[in-house]
Amino acid sequence: VIDLRHHGDAEIAPGLVDLAVNVRPGTPPHWLRELLRASVDDLAAYPDVAAARAAVAARHDRPAAEVLLTAGGAEAFVLLARALRPRRAVVVHPQFTEPEAALRAAGHAVERLVLRPPFTLRGAPHPLVPDDADLVVLGNPTNPTSVLHPADAVAALARPGRVLVVDEAFMDAVPGEPETLTHRRDLPGLVVVRSLTKTWGLAGLRIGYLLADAATVGRLAGAQPLWSVSAPAAVAAVACSSARARAEAEAWSREVAAHRDALLTDLARRVPDATVVPDPRAPFVLLRLPERVPGDDVRRRLRDAGWAVRRGDTFPGLGPSWLRVAVRAPDVTGDFVTSLTDILDTATATTGRPLR
Numbered sequence: 605v606i607d608l609r610h611h612g613d614a615e616i617a618p619g620l621v622d623l624a625v626n627v628r629p630g631t632p633p634h635w636l637r638e639l640l641r642a643s644v645d646d647l648a649a650y651p652d653v654a655a656a657r658a659a660v661a662a663r664h665d666r667p668a669a670e671v672l673l674t675a676g677g678a679e680a681f682v683l684l685a686r687a688l689r690p691r692r693a694v695v696v697h698p699q700f701t702e703p704e705a706a707l708r709a710a711g712h713a714v715e716r717l718v719l720r721p722p723f724t725l726r727g728a729p730h731p732l733v734p735d736d737a738d739l740v741v742l743g744n745p746t747n748p749t750s751v752l753h754p755a756d757a758v759a760a761l762a763r764p765g766r767v768l769v770v771d772e773a774f775m776d777a778v779p780g781e782p783e784t785l786t787h788r789r790d791l792p793g794l795v796v797v798r799s800l801t802k803t804w805g806l807a808g809l810r811i812g813y814l815l816a817d818a819a820t821v822g823r824l825a826g827a828q829p830l831w832s833v834s835a836p837a838a839v840a841a842v843a844c845s846s847a848r849a850r851a852e853a854e855a856w857s858r859e860v861a862a863h864r865d866a867l868l869t870d871l872a873r874r875v876p877d878a879t880v881v882p883d884p885r886a887p888f889v890l891l892r893l894p895e896r897v898p899g900d901d902v903r904r905r906l907r908d909a910g911w912a913v914r915r916g917d918t919f920p921g922l923g924p925s926w927l928r929v930a931v932r933a934p935d936v937t938g939d940f941v942t943s944l945t946d947i948l949d950t951a952t953a954t955t956g957r958p959l960r
């Protein structure tokens with residue numbers, strides 16, 4: 605039985621270098637902290653999210669009625685689970701497990717469509733998604749595989765009578781967001797979920813949003829607790845929708861791409877028998893240790909050496925030999941690859957088994 609409620613933050617501990625959680629290091633940026641500090645002065649008033657809703661709508665060039673602010677992407681999944689009555693819900697795995705957990709918690713049966721390596725959607729519509737699925741959930745780019753599906757392949761899953769939920773929590777880490785569906789007002793039943801957690805370092809604030817047709821937004825809003833998005837969260841939503849913030853996110857996404865390339869090159873050179881899921885596009889990579897290496901052991905030894913990485917075995921479709929590693933600056937990931945190499949070598953030396 606897989607613990608769908610296990611998340612990367614459970615892997616970190618004082619003294620460990622955090623490669624388990626995918627929040628941009630050094631965040632929130634100074635200018636955003638200042639705005640959030642100032643927002644404390646207004647905390648006596650109940651939140652008014654109208655300006656934030658308008659700002660997010662303008663950022664995505666959609667009417668405000670097609671935007672619902674949420675307490676993180678996580679709340680969006682709960683609202684969907686509470687408001688919808690799916691007869692056949694299909695979650696495409698491996699992916700972030702909270703959508704399935706929320707659906708199950710609301711009493712819905714969930715079918716898993718488990719993609720195999722290299723975890724890409726093929727065909728349009730994907731032949732494995734049952735025709736009569738009236739709720740389909742997938743992530744793009746996908747956590748933990750880092751696969752970015754082509755917008756067309758995702759869009760092809762939309763149809764009348766089906767709600768198609770696309771979790772774009774990491775899309776703002778992809779330069780230019782080429783495969784986003786946020787602007788696709790023409791697709792029936794499309795719900796795009798976005799998060800401000802990762803790029804802006806706001807995991808503790810709880811702010812995200814969803815984009816959908818106005819009727820769906822109204823339905824989901826009806827399931828939302830009153831004042832679920834706080835005044836500081838609304839301030840963040842305005843600030844992170846500005847042109848300046850978008851430019852900062854874009855610059856960071858380009859830096860991530862360069863750092864990821866460095867990590868991939870380093871892994872290919874020094875740990876050639878670890879497989880990396882090809883063409884990663886999110887700020888993390890998913891790697892698979894060689895079959896014969898006990899993955900749990902390696903992860904524990906990495907911890908002993910000071911590294912927290914995200915275990916793969918709590919994602920449907922993966923197992924203990926899979927590790928998700930956050931992209932960081934090359935000096936950090938270079939040291940990580942050194943530790944990984946040492947651990948694989950030491951394991952070989954102590955067991956006498958050829959582990960790599």
Ligand SMILES: Cc1ncc(COP(=O)(O)O)c(C=O)c1O
Pocket residue numbers: 675676677678679700743746747771773774798799800801807810811812
């Ligand atoms: C793919 C994905 N979607 C959504 C979320 C939810 O993030 P939040 O609720 O902080 O916006 C996460 C958090 O880990 C995630 O990894």
